[in-house]
């Protein structure tokens with residue numbers, strides 16, 4: 361039996377990951393959640409170092425994947441102590457505890473460790489985060505790699521996938537404004553920052569392949585990166601969402617940044633290290649977004 365602990369199994373990525381791993385014959389998945397208890401999951405606050413250590417010692421997994429984090433840039437900007445507790449200190453505690461029981465730790469980082477001025481970025485390009493979120497995730501990368509020699513960071517760009525509410529992903533969070541523009545004011549959409557939306561079931565597949573390598577005794581260490589390959593601004597994304605939803609939306613492109621929290625222009629991540637290992641899967645945006653919208657149907661109701 362190959363046992364994997366997924367920390368943050370209730371999040372956007374964590375749910376896709378638990379679903380993918382639970383389908384593997386001979387694998388056992390132990391998931392943790394925090395504010396959203398689930399029937400087969402263990403409630404764990406990763407800010408509680410003792411509880412984290414007890415969890416890892418008791419479960420003794422072969423591998424531990426950290427999908428829990430504070431990933432909202434505005435929250436990180438206003439509450440740097442929370443960002444540090446989740447994105448740095450908890451990663452260190454989890455990785456050190458996993459290392460003591462001989463488990464491989466895979467944690468998730470972000471393209472926001474780069475400033476977005478010189479894409480594409482290889483895994484060894486110099487990081488230069490522009491905001492508190494990116495800084496905390498970069499510190500988390502360093503904390504993990506110091507805490508264990510059995511560790512890997514996987515950097516990812518903008519995520520989307522099956523949701524439980526529109527606001528869960530920066531892709532689907534555009535839907536309420538798109539819908540409101542049909543009978544109201546035009547929706548202004550950022551047409552400056554270039555993003556590479558990446559589908560969470562594809563990432564779950566990539567992580568499963570990385571876990572299989574570890575199970576075969578060929579452990580991946582250090583910094584890895586994975587990205588979708590379709591560049592889009594939020595304006596482009598909104599046009600494609602409106603088409604998929606068959607909404608006659610009125611969208612206005614905004615060609616200069618207006619965010620309160622500074623965001624990078626284009627952090628395209630090179631996926632060459634995983635490509636070289638034959639690891640990867642990319643579902644096209646138009647196919648994937650129709651799956652997402654089909655599973656969370658448009659009811660003319662944007663309140664959720």
Ligand SMILES: NC(=O)c1ccc[n+]([C@@H]2O[C@H](COP(=O)([O-])OP(=O)(O)OC[C@H]3O[C@@H](n4cnc5c(N)ncnc54)[C@H](OP(=O)(O)O)[C@@H]3O)[C@@H](O)[C@H]2O)c1
Nearest residue numbers: 368370371372373394395396405406428429468517518519
């Ligand atoms: N979303 C993106 O566009 C994006 C882009 C690049 C990288 N990433 C990275 O990808 C990873 C997954 O992001 P995501 O979008 O899936 O995040 P998410 O949907 O916000 O999920 C966050 C997870 O963290 C858990 N959590 C929060 N506070 C916790 C605490 N104190 N103790 C234990 N667990 C706690 C949540 O549990 P409850 O829900 O049960 O409270 C949830 O399972 C993160 O490392 C993020 O930085 C995300």
